Amino acid sequence: MKSQILEKFERAATQPLAAARAWKDANHKKVVGSFPMNFPGELAHAAGTLPLILQEAEDQITVGHGLLYPFYCGYTRSVVDQAAKGDFEFLDAIMFGDHCVQLLGAADAVRMQLPNKRVAFYQLISSMCDPWTHGRARESFVGLKKELEELVGAAIDNETLGTSIQLFNKNRQLIRELYEMRRTGCAGLTAREMQHIVKSSMVMDKAEHTALVEQLLATIKANPPAKPSGVRLHLSGHFCQPPKVEVLDMIESCGVTIVGDDLYHGFRYISTDVREDGDPLDALAEWYMARNTGVPCPTRVQNDVDWDGYLLDAVKKEKAQGMIVLMAKYCEPHMYYYPEVKAAFERNDVPHLLIETEHESMAIEGLKTRVETFVEIVKRREAA
Amino acid sequence: MNTTVQETKKANKLAATKPGGKLVNEYWEMVFRAKEEGKLVCWYEGSAINPFFQAADVVWVHGEAYSAMLAARHLEGPAQKAAEERGYLKELCSYARTHLGCAVSNQRQQNEPDSGYVNMADDKNLATRLPAPDFIVSAYAYCSTGQQWDEMTTRLFGKKIPIFNVSLPWIWGAKPDAGYLRGQEWEETSQYVAKQLRDMVKFIEQQTKRQFDWDRLRELMGHVKRASELRLEGMELCTARPAPATFFDWIAAIAPINNLPIGPHLVDFFQGMKDEIALRVAKGEGAIPNEKYRLYFDGIMNWNKVGWLAEKFAKYDAAVMCGRYTHFAFWQEPGLIDLKDPILGMAQNYLICPNNHSAPILIDETMKLCKKYDVDGMVIHASRTCRAFTNPQYMIAEAATKRLGIPTTMFEGDVTDESFYKDELLNSRVEAMLEAIDAKRMGGGSPSMVSDMSFLNRQAAESAPVTFHRG
Numbered sequence: 001m002k003s004q005i006l007e008k009f010e011r012a013a014t015q016p017l018a019a020a021r022a023w024k025d026a027n028h029k030k031v032v033g034s035f036p037m038n039f040p041g042e043l044a045h046a047a048g049t050l051p052l053i054l055q056e057a058e059d060q061i062t063v064g065h066g067l068l069y070p071f072y073c074g075y076t077r078s079v080v081d082q083a084a085k086g087d088f089e090f091l092d093a094i095m096f097g098d099h100c101v102q103l104l105g106a107a108d109a110v111r112m113q114l115p116n117k118r119v120a121f122y123q124l125i126s127s128m129c130d131p132w133t134h135g136r137a138r139e140s141f142v143g144l145k146k147e148l149e150e151l152v153g154a155a156i157d158n159e160t161l162g163t164s165i166q167l168f169n170k171n172r173q174l175i176r177e178l179y180e181m182r183r184t185g186c187a188g189l190t191a192r193e194m195q196h197i198v199k200s201s202m203v204m205d206k207a208e209h210t211a212l213v214e215q216l217l218a219t220i221k222a223n224p225p226a227k228p229s230g231v232r233l234h235l236s237g238h239f240c241q242p243p244k245v246e247v248l249d250m251i252e253s254c255g256v257t258i259v260g261d262d263l264y265h266g267f268r269y270i271s272t273d274v275r276e277d278g279d280p281l282d283a284l285a286e287w288y289m290a291r292n293t294g295v296p297c298p299t300r301v302q303n304d305v306d307w308d309g310y311l312l313d314a315v316k317k318e319k320a321q322g323m324i325v326l327m328a329k330y331c332e333p334h335m336y337y338y339p340e341v342k343a344a345f346e347r348n349d350v351p352h353l354l355i356e357t358e359h360e361s362m363a364i365e366g367l368k369t370r371v372e373t374f375v376e377i378v379k380r381r382e383a384a
Numbered sequence: 385m386n387t388t389v390q391e392t393k394k395a396n397k398l399a400a401t402k403p404g405g406k407l408v409n410e411y412w413e414m415v416f417r418a419k420e421e422g423k424l425v426c427w428y429e430g431s432a433i434n435p436f437f438q439a440a441d442v443v444w445v446h447g448e449a450y451s452a453m454l455a456a457r458h459l460e461g462p463a464q465k466a467a468e469e470r471g472y473l474k475e476l477c478s479y480a481r482t483h484l485g486c487a488v489s490n491q492r493q494q495n496e497p498d499s500g501y502v503n504m505a506d507d508k509n510l511a512t513r514l515p516a517p518d519f520i521v522s523a524y525a526y527c528s529t530g531q532q533w534d535e536m537t538t539r540l541f542g543k544k545i546p547i548f549n550v551s552l553p554w555i556w557g558a559k560p561d562a563g564y565l566r567g568q569e570w571e572e573t574s575q576y577v578a579k580q581l582r583d584m585v586k587f588i589e590q591q592t593k594r595q596f597d598w599d600r601l602r603e604l605m606g607h608v609k610r611a612s613e614l615r616l617e618g619m620e621l622c623t624a625r626p627a628p629a630t631f632f633d634w635i636a637a638i639a640p641i642n643n644l645p646i647g648p649h650l651v652d653f654f655q656g657m658k659d660e661i662a663l664r665v666a667k668g669e670g671a672i673p674n675e676k677y678r679l680y681f682d683g684i685m686n687w688n689k690v691g692w693l694a695e696k697f698a699k700y701d702a703a704v705m706c707g708r709y710t711h712f713a714f715w716q717e718p719g720l721i722d723l724k725d726p727i728l729g730m731a732q733n734y735l736i737c738p739n740n741h742s743a744p745i746l747i748d749e750t751m752k753l754c755k756k757y758d759v760d761g762m763v764i765h766a767s768r769t770c771r772a773f774t775n776p777q778y779m780i781a782e783a784a785t786k787r788l789g790i791p792t793t794m795f796e797g798d799v800t801d802e803s804f805y806k807d808e809l810l811n812s813r814v815e816a817m818l819e820a821i822d823a824k825r826m827g828g829g830s831p832s833m834v835s836d837m838s839f840l841n842r843q844a845a846e847s848a849p850v851t852f853h854r855g
Contacts, residue, residue: 066778067778067779068775068778069766069774069777071475071768071771071774072771099528099554100528101526101527101528101529101771101772101775102771102775104526104528104554104742104775105771105774105775105776107742108742108743108775108776108779109743109778109779111742111743111744112743112779119558120558121554121556121558123553123554123556125551126528126531126551127522127531127549127551130549130551132580136551298532299528299532301522301531301532301534301535301549303535303538303543303547329475330475332476332477332528332529332532332771333528333532335472335473335475335476336472336476336480336529336532336533336535336536337532337536338471338472338473339470339471339472339536340536340539342471343470343471
């Protein structure tokens with residue numbers, strides 16, 4: 001039963017466009033692709049569409065090389081490559097609001113490739129503690145709602161939006177329960193499986209996904225796994241795109257148990273619920289702000305929250321013995337913030353290891369040697 | 385084609401830009417003295433908000449300008465090394481990396497005087513001379529790097545420095561009425577930024593504990609407006625053949641219009657440039673000895689290589705006429721500035737930073753500029769760590785080929801990190817492009833993208849401009 005559920009998650013996570021196309025064919029409704037990381041899928045769901053967070057593909061980049069330089073992050077290059085290859089033709093619209101310079105370049109290139117596609121931009125304010133942040137975020141979501149209403153030709157009423165919010169909250173809560181079980185050693189799920197669960201939530205029909213997570217939880221509770229015994233580590237980083245599962249497998253193969261993460265294809269995505277009472281657009285604007293307070297993100301600027309402090313707290317709460325930072329190559333926000341994290345971990349004598357990841361193939365054996373060495377260091381420190 | 389590099393072919397640079405070097409030196413000396421003179425210091429990047437600081441009697445430090453100055457003098461090493469020691473990776477914006485390195489150096493000097501490379505005895509280590517900020521204003525168009533750079537600066541100073549963020553939205557231009565300086569999106573965005581600038585003035589008042597001098601701002605903007613008009617009039621004269629001044633002369637004039645102290649001398653500087661250009665036009669004197677090709681330069685400047693590149697293109701008989709960096713930025717629309725109430729016009733000038741309009745608008749404006757200067761080809765600087773400039777370059781290259789029938793070529797470099805510059809690639813690629821131009825003139829060649837751009841292999845719309853879905 002557990003493996004069957006996990007297979008469904010894996011299928012959607014590894015073939016997101018095929019999954020969305022199948023949904024469209026079965027439901028005869030529209031599919032709205034979005035860029036990560038702050039798209040309020042609830043709005044698109046309330047409009048009767050399938051919100052699909054566009055994913056980095058596994059394919060080697062070919063045609064996309066003629067649109068963006070190689071010194072861009074794998075996510076932006078891959079998205080542009082997919083657009084150029086026609087993979088997004090079945091989408092009814094693409095919407096995005098996050099402000100990262102590479103993402104803006106990708107958006108322009110995607111629009112150029114798909115001149116007949118509705119490509120909408122609702123710029124989210126990235127300065128998070130200004131007096132006007134909430135108002136501006138709400139305005140952006142009002143604009144997005146209008147775009148969606150134009151797309152489907154119908155108004156989105158508050159009651160329907162409220163129902164979507166409840167469904168999305170439930171989905172997040174259930175996945176957070178899995179995270180809590182992982183922390184306490186009761187989940188029995190690998191890092192690869194955890195990624196599939198979260199990533200498929202970005203792709204699948206939310207009700208279907210939620211039902212599957214409920215079943216999975218019940219199955220795990222009915223058959224508690226043995227407690228893991230590896231070195232307990234926290235995984236940090238990787239925003240728009242997930243780390244390659246081969247990297248996750250490699251880390252675990254070095255005697256590591258991942259007990260927590262703040263990956264976007266992980267806890268970051270499901271960290272924060274939307275308030276279910278009152279004006280739903282107000283609630284979404286609050287959610288946008290609360291996400292950055294809950295799990296700070298280096299793509300936002302907010303002087304009164306610290307990602308490095310959050311990570312130290314997370315490591316402590318998870319009883320992790322160290323942290324591996326996975327940095328997608330050329331990810332500027334991460335490159336800006338990393339020295340703060342490095343300094344904080346060094347100050348607090350918490351071991352951490354930085355690994356730069358690439359869209360193209362990585363020398364896994366070389367990385368493995370580094371992780372094995374890191375694990376030895378962690379063990380020796382514990383023993384000392 | 386005769387592209388043999390001859391040593392005698394020197395760029396005939398404008399004499400009028402020479403005082404710019406003195407103005408730059410005087411300005412940075414003023415910055416270095418700021419603390420002794422009891423002045424508040426504000427660090428900022430991106431938009432030219434310096435008139436606000438000058439009006440408030442605050443000393444301003446423009447991060448890019450400092451990094452560019454260090455690179456132009458080949459003194460960027462210690463700052464970049466300090467940043468590396470802190471953990472900033474090489475692929476990060478080198479403007480930011482250099483400036484953050486100055487912040488690291490400053491803090492180490494205060495807190496850890498015996499640590500790190502940055503405290504090596506070195507009289508030329510200007511990284512340590514930059515005075516620490518008393519406050520920071522972040523007002524960066526288009527590039528997300530700006531806000532993150534400023535945020536990290538506050539953190540390097542222990543989050544003790546007050547910061548004010550001005551958010552400058554990108555002009556996406558998807559609505560039917562969208563275009564350069566027009567449409568609902570443009571109007572609404574302009575008002576949104578103007579409101580934030582007024583709030584920024586309140587923030588400055590809180591820092592200085594003085595009422596802001598609006599009359600002084602209006603006076604300063606009067607000088608800026610006139611200087612900008614003269615600059616544009618000078619550029620207009622450069623459509624002449626032979627070109628009386630090149631892109632590199634305008635590069636040499638960026639600091640005065642972008643970040644140096646404002647006053648009547650600024651107007652005099654650009655009046656001098658315009659007069660010299662007019663004189664050259666009258667005499668038929670060119671900015672290079674033997675103008676054979678006219679080129680457009682897309683991309684930001686490679687500050688380690690300004691003179692180097694100016695001489696290189698002169699030797700190729702190629703007049704680099706204009707570029708995105710010089711001709712789409714720096715108070716580029718003085719007509720928008722109402723001197724009675726300059727805020728809205730200032731906001732709009734900040735919004736037309738050369739990258740802040742999405743590709744369709746930017747490409748249309750680029751094509752107009754190429755036509756105006758009657759260019760034969762396009763040189764594209766793929767600046768490794770400045771993705772704000774590299775974002776639309778493949779699309780611009782394609783449009784140049786398809787709409788104008790001109791060849792393009794690309795070379796690799798960077799804003800302030802010299803290690804990314806590849807001289808041999810530039811030589812071979814530029815020579816290939818010039819040969820393509822020659823072939824076209826003889827009727828035997830067709831325009832194409834040469835070098836790395838030749839593998840553009842996608843199903844793009846054949847005819848331009850492309851029409852987009854209008855939401």
